[in-house]
Amino acid sequence: MALLKNLSLLLLSLLTLLGLGLVQPSYGQSTYQRFLREHVDSTGKGGTDLYCNTMMERRGMTRPRCKQFNTFIHDNIGTINNICNAPNIRCKNGNNNCHAGVVRVTDCRLTARSPQNCRYGARASSRRVVIACEGNPLVPVHLDS
Secondary structure, eight states: OOHHHHHHHHHHHHHHHHHSSSSHHHHHHHHHHHHHHHBTTTTTOOSHHHHHHHHHHTTOOOSSOSSSSSEEOOOOEEEEEGGGSSSSSTTSSSOOEEEEEEEEEEEEEEEEEETTTEEEEOOOOOOEEEEEEEETEEEEEEEOO
C-alpha cells in the first residue's frame, strides 16, 4: 500500500513539473541531444579532412554505414539556439518550423569508403544554415540545410 502511495505521489509530481514546463518530454530532449551530437562542436575549429574523419567516427556517423554528408556548427550553443528565435520559414519537408541564421561550419563529405574505413573531405566556411526547431522553449532538432 505504501508503495502505491509513493508511486502516485511521484506520478503527480512529474505531471505537475510537465504542466509547469520545467521538464520536457523525452522525445524532444532525445531529438535535441541527437542534433547536438551530430551537428554541434562549439570548441572545435574544424576545417580539415582529419577533423572530419575524427569527428564523424567519434560521433557515431560511420557505423553501420558511412554517412554521406554532415555539417558541424562551430558557434556556441547560445548562438545556435538563438536561431530558433528568427522568423519562421518553410522547411524542405513543407513544415513551417524552420529558421535561418549565419554560423561558422565545417561540411564533411564522404570521399572514399572501405569495409572498415570512411574517409571525408572538409570544407570550412561561414554560411547560412536552416534549422528546424521544436519544443517550449524552441530548441534545434534538425539541420535542414
